[in-house]
Amino acid sequence: MIQISYISQAAAPMSSEDLLSLLMQCRRNNMARDITGMLLFANGTFLQVVEGDDRVVDDLVAVIGKDPRHTSVQLLGRRAIEARQYADWSMGFERVTSDSFKTIEGLRDFSEKDFNFATLASSQSMVQGLMEHYRVSHWDPLVREIDAKDKVIEHLRVALVQSRGRAEVASLVLESVIAAANGGGVNADHLRMCESALALLRPKS
Ligand SMILES: Cc1cc2nc3c(=O)[nH]c(=O)nc-3n(C[C@H](O)[C@H](O)[C@H](O)COP(=O)(O)O)c2cc1C
Numbered sequence: 001m002i003q004i005s006y007i008s009q010a011a012a013p014m015s016s017e018d019l020l021s022l023l024m025q026c027r028r029n030n031m032a033r034d035i036t037g038m039l040l041f042a043n044g045t046f047l048q049v050v051e052g053d054d055r056v057v058d059d060l061v062a063v064i065g066k067d068p069r070h071t072s073v074q075l076l077g078r079r080a081i082e083a084r085q086y087a088d089w090s091m092g093f094e095r096v097t098s099d100s101f102k103t104i105e106g107l108r109d110f111s112e113k114d115f116n117f118a119t120l121a122s123s124q125s126m127v128q129g130l131m132e133h134y135r136v137s138h139w140d141p142l143v144r145e146i147d148a149k150d151k152v153i154e155h156l157r158v159a160l161v162q163s164r165g166r167a168e169v170a171s172l173v174l175e176s177v178i179a180a181a182n183g184g185g186v187n188a189d190h191l192r193m194c195e196s197a198l199a200l201l202r203p204k205s
């Protein structure tokens with residue numbers, strides 16, 4: 001299994017609807033290919049982590065690299081992993097804001113404007129901090145040794161990050177529909193998008 005991370009720049013401004021349809025595409029495809037990861041976005045800049053079977057991930061990153069929706073794709077890392085770090089997500093997503101930074105240990109002094117291509121390309125510690133923050137911990141034997149209280153806190157932190165991800169999808173749906181309504185009309189595509197988003201948001205039973 002491998003994990004690849006990269007940064008890139010959106011080729012054109014991404015509307016909520018653009019982000020939502022990209023996210024749906026990622027989740028649909030990744031679920032089918034057993035790929036997990038996360039995608040962060042702000043200031044026209046993407047930071048993505050994808051993980052899964054070596055060949056599947058390499059092939060996917062080659063496809064992503066040619067996607068006209070972004071440019072300047074810069075690989076940050078490609079490494080072998082024994083366990084997934086984003087196991088619960090076919091593609092976790094968040095638009096990074098100054099509030100996001102406030103909740104990240106070691107990155108509290110940063111703000112939304114710092115999430116840009118130049119800074120991410122030159123600051124390994126910022127990339128590491130972000131990747132670490134959004135990863136879902138896996139309970140290996142070592143972690144089981146940790147004090148139960150710490151486990152509860154970690155569990156709550158993960159639940160919080162996941163619910164933020166859901167709120168992000170819900171915001172994208174609402175923003176897309178409002179923009180469509182303001183721009184002349186909601187059509188069948190928007191309704192289909194709402195239905196798929198709703199399916200994503202409903203907790204798995
Ligand atoms: C920033 C960015 C991230 C992407 N991430 C993924 C991804 O995780 N999984 C995926 O299948 N496609 C991803 N894509 C889309 C791919 O480039 C490509 O369009 C898609 O895999 C083709 O899917 P289709 O065969 O269903 O049309 C991404 C595109 C961009 C611009």
